[in-house]
Amino acid sequence: MLKGFQEFILRGNVLDLAVAVVIGAAFTAVVTSIVTAVINPAIGALFNAETLAEALPVVIPTVSGGEATMYFGAVIGAVLNFVIVAAVVYFALVAPVNHLRQRAEKRRLAGQPAVDEATPPTELELLAEIRDLLAKRDGAPPAQ
Template structure:
């Protein structure tokens, strides 16, 4: 049981996943600061609200008071997500896919190996018919 656990922990994909989580958290913090300190003030300047977190929509409630919706925080979260996704794609995914494609082309592996064609239903039925005819026309067993 301990041996199986040790093999599981030392398997490459578990270690890779752990490293990815740590790097992802650190990277997310960097992008979050860039969004908060650069992008949010730019958007705030466009919409004349100083900072996105201060952009709220006030709506009246049934009881007569006012409720606030933090639209700036929502937009900031969406911008944060899009920024992280774009950076991850253009900095990591796209270059890695490009390098893999170049390595595969260099190795001559750009063509996927062809899978053998399976017979069609009609071909299978013809084979079954031929086998049945062969069995019927062959020597019959004597009793």
């Protein structure tokens, strides 16, 4: 059981995922700050509230005879935050990667290599080459 966990942790994908989560959290903090400090007060002013979190209040009676206030502006603020983060992720990451994939596919269909010959080999290609060289040195056939 521990051996399986060790193999999982030592995979390169886990480190990539950890870096992505940290960068994503930092990026979300930046977007949240912009939404909270700039966009929410601007939209809140339209609803005659100091911030969007205090906009569109709805007062409802409670069972004990008091009152509770629901702020629908806070929900609108959270939705705005989500939409902005999603838009930036799409336009900064997803769209460019999709564009590169489409270009590579067009090159492949045209019979050209998908990547320029000047592009350095990937880590996987280097490891496969090292494996084949070691196998050749030991006299064993290269693994496929």
